Amino acid sequence: xxxxxxxxxxxxxxxxxxxxxxxxxxxxxxxxxxxxxxxxxxxxxxxxxxxxxxxxxxxxxxxxxxxxxxxxxxxxxxxxxxxxxxxxxxxxxxxxxxxxxxxxxxxxxxxxxxxxxxxxxxxxxxxxxxxxxxxxxxxxxxxxxxxxxxxxxxxxxxxxxxxxxxxxxxxxxxxxxxxxxxxxxxxxxxxxxxxxxxxxxxxxxxxxxxxxxxxxxxxxxxxxxxxxxxxxxxxxxxxxxxxxxxxxxxxxxxxxxxxxxxxxxxxxxxxxxxxxxxxxxxxxxxxxxxxxxxxxxxxxxxxxxxxxxxxxxxxxxxxxxxxxxxxxxxxxxxxxxxxxxxxxxx
Amino acid sequence: xxxxxxxxxxxxxxxxxxxxxxxxxxxxxxxxxxxxxxxxxxxxxxxxxxxxxxxxxxxxxxxxxxxxxxxxxxxxxxxxxxxxxxxxxxxxxxxxxxxxxxxxxxxxxxxxxxxxxxxxxxxxxxxxxxxxxxxxxxxxxxxxxxxxxxxxxxxxxxxxxxxxxxxxxxxxxxxxxxxxxxxxxxxxxxxxxxxxxxxxxxxxxxxxxxxxxxxxxxxxxxxxxxxxxxxxxxxxxxxxxxxxxxxxxxxxxxxxxxxxxxxxxxxxxxxxxxxxxxxxxxxxxxxxxxxxxxxxxxxxxxxxxxxxxxxxxxxxxxxxxxxxxxxxxxxxxxxxxxxxxxxxxx
DNA sequence: AGTAAATATCGAACCGGTTCGATTGATTCG
DNA sequence: CGAATCAATCGAACCGGTTCGATATTTACT
Numbered sequence: 001x002x003x004x005x006x007x008x009x010x011x012x013x014x015x016x017x018x019x020x021x022x023x024x025x026x027x028x029x030x031x032x033x034x035x036x037x038x039x040x041x042x043x044x045x046x047x048x049x050x051x052x053x054x055x056x057x058x059x060x061x062x063x064x065x066x067x068x069x070x071x072x073x074x075x076x077x078x079x080x081x082x083x084x085x086x087x088x089x090x091x092x093x094x095x096x097x098x099x100x101x102x103x104x105x106x107x108x109x110x111x112x113x114x115x116x117x118x119x120x121x122x123x124x125x126x127x128x129x130x131x132x133x134x135x136x137x138x139x140x141x142x143x144x145x146x147x148x149x150x151x152x153x154x155x156x157x158x159x160x161x162x163x164x165x166x167x168x169x170x171x172x173x174x175x176x177x178x179x180x181x182x183x184x185x186x187x188x189x190x191x192x193x194x195x196x197x198x199x200x201x202x203x204x205x206x207x208x209x210x211x212x213x214x215x216x217x218x219x220x221x222x223x224x225x226x227x228x229x230x231x232x233x234x235x236x237x238x239x240x241x242x243x244x245x246x247x248x249x250x251x252x253x254x255x256x257x258x259x260x261x262x263x264x265x266x267x268x269x270x271x272x273x274x275x276x277x278x279x280x281x282x283x284x285x286x287x288x289x290x291x292x293x294x295x296x297x298x299x300x301x302x303x304x305x306x307x308x309x310x311x312x313x314x315x316x317x318x319x320x321x322x323x324x325x326x327x328x329x330x331x332x333x334x335x336x337x338x339x340x341x342x343x344x345x346x
Numbered sequence: 347x348x349x350x351x352x353x354x355x356x357x358x359x360x361x362x363x364x365x366x367x368x369x370x371x372x373x374x375x376x377x378x379x380x381x382x383x384x385x386x387x388x389x390x391x392x393x394x395x396x397x398x399x400x401x402x403x404x405x406x407x408x409x410x411x412x413x414x415x416x417x418x419x420x421x422x423x424x425x426x427x428x429x430x431x432x433x434x435x436x437x438x439x440x441x442x443x444x445x446x447x448x449x450x451x452x453x454x455x456x457x458x459x460x461x462x463x464x465x466x467x468x469x470x471x472x473x474x475x476x477x478x479x480x481x482x483x484x485x486x487x488x489x490x491x492x493x494x495x496x497x498x499x500x501x502x503x504x505x506x507x508x509x510x511x512x513x514x515x516x517x518x519x520x521x522x523x524x525x526x527x528x529x530x531x532x533x534x535x536x537x538x539x540x541x542x543x544x545x546x547x548x549x550x551x552x553x554x555x556x557x558x559x560x561x562x563x564x565x566x567x568x569x570x571x572x573x574x575x576x577x578x579x580x581x582x583x584x585x586x587x588x589x590x591x592x593x594x595x596x597x598x599x600x601x602x603x604x605x606x607x608x609x610x611x612x613x614x615x616x617x618x619x620x621x622x623x624x625x626x627x628x629x630x631x632x633x634x635x636x637x638x639x640x641x642x643x644x645x646x647x648x649x650x651x652x653x654x655x656x657x658x659x660x661x662x663x664x665x666x667x668x669x670x671x672x673x674x675x676x677x678x679x680x681x682x683x684x685x686x687x688x689x690x691x692x
Numbered sequence: 693a694g695t696a697a698a699t700a701t702c703g704a705a706c707c708g709g710t711t712c713g714a715t716t717g718a719t720t721c722g
Numbered sequence: 723c724g725a726a727t728c729a730a731t732c733g734a735a736c737c738g739g740t741t742c743g744a745t746a747t748t749t750a751c752t
Contacts, residue, residue, distance in 0.1 A: 007491070008465075008468070008491060008738095010737090010738055010739080011738065011739060011740095012738075012739090020701075020702085021701065021702045021703070022702095022703095022738090022739080022740095023701080023702060023703075023704090023740080023741080023742095024700080024701055024702070026739070026740060026741085027700095027701085027740095027741095030740075030741095034699085034700080034701095035700075035701085036699085036700060036701090039700080039701085051489070053462065053465045053466045054466055054738085054739070055407070055466070055468060055737090055738050055739065056466045056467045056468065056739095057403040057406045057407050057412065057467070057468055057737095057738080057739090058407050058707090058737075058738035058739035058740090059738080059739055059740075060403045060707095060739095061401070061403050061404050061407055061706095061707050061708065061709085061737090061738080061739075062706075062707050062738085062739055062740050062741085063707085063739090063740075064707075066403065068446075068467075075432075076428045076429075076431050076432040076435070077425055077428045077429050077432055078425075078428070079423060079424075079425045079428060079629060081428070082422045082423045082424070082425060082427070082428040083422075083423050085422050085447065085449075086421075086422040086423055086449050089422070089447065089448060089449050090449070093448070093456075093459075093460075096463075098446050098448065098463055098464075098467060099446065099447060099448070100414075100444050100445065100446050100447075101431065101435065101445060101446075101447045102435060102439070102444065102445070103431075103432050103435050103436070110439075113439075114439075116399065117442075117444055118444075119354075119399045120399045120400055120401070120402045121402045121403070121414075121444060122354070122401060122402065122403055143397075145353070145354060257630055257633060260633055261632065261633065282630065282633075283425060283629045283630055284603055284628065284629055284630065284634070286607065287603060287606055287607065287628075287634045288630070288633045288634055289635055354708095356707090356708055356709080357708065357709060357710095358708075358709090366731075366732085367731065367732045367733070368708085368709080368710095368732095368733095369710080369711080369712095369731080369732060369733075369734090370730080370731055370732070372709070372710060372711085373710095373711095373730095373731085376710075376711095380729085380730080380731095381730075381731085382729085382730060382731090385730080385731085400708085400709070401707090401708055401709065402709095403707095403708085403709090404707075404708035404709035404710090404737090405708085405709055405710075406709095406737095407707090407708080407709075407736095407737050407738065407739085408708085408709055408710050408711085408736075408737050409709090409710075409737085410737075
């Protein structure tokens with residue numbers, strides 16, 4: 001009867017029960033080959049009998065390293081992030097790591113607080129989707145004794161690995177697709193200014209338009225803040241113009257959500273009245289009519305790479321120094337939906 | 347210049363810099379009133395100067411308790427769980443706790459492995475959406491020196507707090523709604539057999555039908571496993587019957603997803619040909635035509651209650667014993683959508 | 693047989709905090 | 723003035739592991 005009284009068995013308990021010194025008991029787990037077969041057997045069965053599980057905090061205290069990684073993200077409700085987290089957890093688990101997650105809700109203060117806690121917990125590495133981007137923010141991160149891998153949001157000036165989408169390529173695919181269909185007046189509901197992905201996606205569109213000899217007028221670029229409500233409002237404005245765009249590219253899935261709602265609210269039809277294309281999949285997009293043309297991210301692969309890189313660095317003796325920062329800009333997949341079609345003849 | 351060399355400042359560093367014993371430095375943080383104003387000032391400024399953050403693992407080792415809670419869930423991709431996690435994190439953070447998340451993917455083996463790691467990490471409490479339900483499973487959980495709060499899935503025989511939906515009420519609302527519309531032949535795409543929510547939801551429907559003097563024939567109850575693909579397949583079967591149901595109630599949002607896809611795949615219209623109602627919201631349901639009538643869970647409130655109860659128990663001196671288990675069955679909200687209408691006259 | 697090398701085990705120190713009893717110096721009071 | 727009280731600080735032990743040098747026992751070799 002392995003009855004528990006709330007207390008945990010310690011290695012001393014195991015040692016005592018097996019009649020050996022605690023150092024020997026310790027060796028039995030960490031280097032079984034250094035212990036006689038007989039002793040090993042006694043220790044292991046003693047451990048089993050009292051339900052011994054090593055105290056990871058004690059181990060970490062001694063070794064200075066633990067099996068925890070941090071995962072900080074701005075919004076856990078976006079299923080995109082749920083998918084990432086899932087893949088991160090899976091890859092971490094394979095190497096015996098647990099994942100501490102935290103949501104910043106886009107608040108730099110909260111983010112600071114979270115990082116402070118991470119530091120206290122002696123988390124040596126974290127994957128983060130940053131919500132800031134100024135020099136001071138980067139400076140703060142640099143000063144922390146922690147190895148980061150940035151995900152999605154690249155941080156200029158931070159010497160750490162980065163895994164993200166090839167954002168320019170993603171919007172280029174969307175833009176080219178719309179241009180090929182015959183669109184000339186394309187609007188963009190952009191992401192939060194200052195954030196890297198927002199900038200890259202905007203620039204990618206501008207680039208592609210420019211190569212085609214077309215302008216991307218300033219008044220057709222609006223700020224949807226990567227959120228649904230602002231994007232809804234901005235889409236309303238765009239579509240109510242005397243000369244509305246014939247197509248809209250949204251910066252991410254929540255923006256697309258807002259834009260599509262606006263199209264419907266105005267009684268317009270998509271794609272007949274306006275085409276819609278977006279970076280990122282919409283959750284359960286196969287039920288949404290029309291299905292929105294988008295560039296999908298290889299989320300699992302990206303999360304696996306980010307986790308792999310992070311754990312690789314954590315395994316190195318001299319922390320993360322030595323190896324230069326690596327960058328992976330993954331190739332998105334264009335998923336054509338019914339939301340894009342040639343513009344209506346005027 | 348607070349330059350970091352990768353190493354962490356310790357309380358001894360602080361003490362040395364402030365010219366006091368490390369016990370005094372410790373007191374300065376834990377009981378500032380027991381230290382002279384002058385000393386306090388010196389210690390605090392020394393701490394600030396070298397960027398001291400207490401080593402939580404050392405603190406935990408000594409005190410036997412840490413500021414971590416576990417959160418184990420079967421699938422992190424369902425945004426429903428993302429919302430829960432977000433709320434749990436927020437409530438935990440308010441009391442200085444971090445959340446370790448893990449995904450079981452419905453595998454009992456993985457779940458066991460996760461709990462083992464939790465135990466090693468000396469996590470004293472966890473919120474869990476269990477994926478098992480047999481006696482052995484419950485026995486295993488009971489034997490762990492950990493306080494649980496079950497979420498969604500109630501576990502019979504496990505003496506712990508539970509927060510979940512009033513499942514019977516939820517399906518009663520849906521069933522009554524359909525009955526009031528005139529439906530008589532109602533099918534149910536049920537959840538994984540053995541799971542509590544699946545059973546409760548099924549029984550709730552049976553109950554309500556029975557009160558109305560109507561049968562719920564066995565062949566109209568199928569197993570959708572709480573997943574989209576099986577639900578899709580089962581819905582196809584149901585609707586291809588010679589005498590198809592005029593309405594379907596699905597056990598959760600992913601099931602509704604599959605069912606709605608099936609309706610479309612068959613070229614049927616919802617609600618004209620068949621009505622659809624579901625427990626749980628569909629993500630971005632406002633874009634899905636027709637909007638599925640459902641019972642929405644007060645997710646934030648539920649997560650807040652679960653976290654509150656857990657932390658409350660963890661704060662008690664004698665672990666969780668003493669207070670009897672509590673149960674909260676929250677009242678869902680019926681959200682009417684376009685997916686339900688009176689049955690077509692035959 | 694005698695010594696060297698290999699094997700198995702042990703004891704003690706250490707990781708970075710907290711806590712408690714002891715010590716010191718200042719203050720109060722009979 | 724000397725004893726008792728109190729405030730401030732200190733040193734040492736402890737939490738549960740790991741690790742390393744020391745010790746005891748066995749095996750190998752000349």
